[in-house]
Structure formats: structure tokens, C-alpha cells
Amino acid sequence: MADFHIGFDLGGTKMLAGVVGPDYQVLSKTKRKSQSQAGPEAVYEDIVATLKDALTQAGKTTKDIGAVGMSVPGILDRKKGTVVRTPNLGFYDFPLADRLKAEFGFPVVLENDVNAGTWGEFVAGAARGHEHILGVFPGTGIGGGLILNGRLYAGVGGNAGEIGHMILQVEGPLCGCGNRGCVEALASRTAMGKDAIGLIANGTLTGAYAENGADLKAISSKFFSQGLKEGNPHIIAIIDRAADLLGTHIGGCLNLLNPELVLIGGGLVEKLGDYYLKRVEKAMRASAWEFVAADAVVKAAILGDDAGLIGAADLACKAVEA
Numbered sequence: 001m002a003d004f005h006i007g008f009d010l011g012g013t014k015m016l017a018g019v020v021g022p023d024y025q026v027l028s029k030t031k032r033k034s035q036s037q038a039g040p041e042a043v044y045e046d047i048v049a050t051l052k053d054a055l056t057q058a059g060k061t062t063k064d065i066g067a068v069g070m071s072v073p074g075i076l077d078r079k080k081g082t083v084v085r086t087p088n089l090g091f092y093d094f095p096l097a098d099r100l101k102a103e104f105g106f107p108v109v110l111e112n113d114v115n116a117g118t119w120g121e122f123v124a125g126a127a128r129g130h131e132h133i134l135g136v137f138p139g140t141g142i143g144g145g146l147i148l149n150g151r152l153y154a155g156v157g158g159n160a161g162e163i164g165h166m167i168l169q170v171e172g173p174l175c176g177c178g179n180r181g182c183v184e185a186l187a188s189r190t191a192m193g194k195d196a197i198g199l200i201a202n203g204t205l206t207g208a209y210a211e212n213g214a215d216l217k218a219i220s221s222k223f224f225s226q227g228l229k230e231g232n233p234h235i236i237a238i239i240d241r242a243a244d245l246l247g248t249h250i251g252g253c254l255n256l257l258n259p260e261l262v263l264i265g266g267g268l269v270e271k272l273g274d275y276y277l278k279r280v281e282k283a284m285r286a287s288a289w290e291f292v293a294a295d296a297v298v299k300a301a302i303l304g305d306d307a308g309l310i311g312a313a314d315l316a317c318k319a320v321e322a
């Protein structure tokens with residue numbers, strides 16, 4: 001069995017590929033913009049080119065590679081290796097694993113992106129040494145991953161762990177998934193951005209905060225970290241509300257799963273740091289049963305982009321060896 005595997009993180013805005021060696025070191029990293037509007041064939045061609053670049057950069061050939069793990073945001077049929085649906089990239093029932101295998105010759109395994117990230121932190125990052133892990137990744141959306149008894153729990157169809165799409169407020173705001181009042185529609189960075197736009201529109205937020213007007217895309221995690229740094233009370237109130245809602249929801253999940261680790265990663269944690277993490281934790285401890293909360297520690301993810309690469313590569317390696 002080859003010692004090297006490739007982890008590929010196919011995102012809505014960028015794609016990232018890395019050759020991962022033994023002991024989980026990432027030997028090369030290549031990046032391309034995802035031409036999400038250009039259609040599935042154009043995205044596929046970019047995936048092929050990015051894989052070739054990753055091999056060249058690491059000084060490897062296809063023969064050195066045991067398997068490729070593709071982490072994909074969307075609904076997958078992992079047994080067939082098809083991408084059932086990714087609204088961001090235009091794939092519908094796309095036979096991604098078979099197409100890539102025909103092109104390169106190595107086996108290709110598809111995995112949900114947050115599952116891959118949680119697994120990466122489990123084998124090589126902040127979650128090492130824990131067996132029962134709830135991974136939560138608040139950013140543009142809110143993703144979740146579950147490791148139970150030391151194994152990835154993906155559910156019967158491979159789509160378990162969607163902590164962001166549990167309903168917290170009946171008849172609440174519309175979510176990207178079509179339901180109303182999902183945690184993601186209330187507490188993601190996108191939801192926080194909508195709050196900020198409301199305050200820009202009514203004149204509460206002014207100056208540099210209002211310079212991009214009502215452009216939701218311009219309201220990044222940095223917008224909130226800046227407000228936090230400057231002590232802007234309106235922006236801090238938005239952060240607090242979102243963190244409290246997410247923490248309350250995680251507390252309920254603690255009662256369901258009794259994990260030993262809540263791993264929190266993604267853009268909001270990276271930019272808002274301890275302030276956000278502690279606020280989420282406080283709300284979590286207030287809503288979970290005390291003895292269940294006492295079993296759980298909260299940690300920030302530490303691998304960033306590498307988590308998805310390492311996790312996808314390792315899961316693919318294990319799937320092929322099984």
C-alpha cells in the first residue's frame with residue numbers, strides 16, 4: 001500500500017489539494033478558485049488540474065498515491081461515489097469518483113467536508129486522544145461532524161451530523177436548506193451579517209462599518225472581529241446573540257450525545273477567538289444538564305485548512321484498506 005494519499009477540499013469559493021504523507025504531514029498544497037458559475041464540467045477540469053499540480057509540487061506520480069479523499073460540501077452518495085447535489089458548484093448526480101478514477105487510476109472516496117475536517121482534527125489536531133467528539137464549524141453556514149466511540153458517525157445515508165439544520169425557532173427565518181428557523185439561519189456568520197445590514201440600513205451602524213452598504217458578501221468574520229476589537233456595542237450584541245443561540249443548541253446536543261469534547265472550528269472562531277468560544281461555552285453549560293456538561297471540554301480546532309485535507313486523505317486511505 002502506498003504511503004501517500006491526497007486530500008482534496010472542494011469548496012464553493014476555492015479548491016485545495018494536498019499530498020499527505022505518513023504521520024499526517026501535508027507535503028504540498030495547491031489552490032484554485034472554484035468557478036462555481038461555470039458549470040460542472042469546468043469545475044471538474046479544474047479539479048483534475050489541481051490534482052496534477054499537487055502531485056508535481058510534491059514530486060510524486062499517480063503510482064505513489066494510495067487513494068484520494070475528496071471533501072465535498074453537499075449531499076453525497078458515498079457508495080456510488082456520486083455528488084448528488086451541491087447548490088454552490090452545480091453538481092447534480094455527478095459521478096465524480098468514477099470520472100477521477102478513470103482519469104488517474106487511483107481510488108477516489110467522497111466525504112462530507114465537515115466530517116473530513118472533524119476527522120482531521122481527531123487524527124492529527126485538537127481532538128487527538130478523545131473518543132466521543134461533537135465537531136461544530138460556524139462560518140458561512142454551520143457544519144457539524146460526529147465521532148462516536150472513536151469512529152466517524154455518518155448515519156445510514158452518510159448525511160448525519162448536520163447540527164446547523166436542526167430547528168431552533170419554529171417559523172423563524174428562512175434557511176438555505178428550505179426550512180425555517182434552523183440554527184444556521186439564526187447563528188451563522190451569514191445570519192450575523194443580515195443583522196448587521198439591518199443596523200446599517202436603520203442608521204445604527206455608521207462610518208467604516210457602513211461603507212459597503214447592504215452587501216452581505218462584504219460582511220466577513222473580520223467585520224465582526226474589528227467591531228469586537230473597537231468595543232462597538234451593536235456589533236458585540238450581534239456576536240453575543242449568535243454565540244448564545246449556538247451555545248444553547250450545543251447544550252441540547254450534549255444531552256443527546258454526552259460527548260467528552262466539543263470541538264469548535266471555522267472562520268468565526270479563528271477571527272473572534274476566545275471571546276466567542278467562551279460565550280458559546282457559557283451558553284452551552286447553562287442549557288445542558290449539569291452532569292452531562294461536566295463531562296465535556298470545549299476546544300478550538302487548530303489545523304485550519306489542513307484539517308479537511310488530512311481528514312479526507314486518511315478516511316480515503318482507511319476506506320480503501322477496509
Ligand SMILES: [Zn+2]
Nearest residue numbers: 165175177182
Ligand atoms: Zn437549514
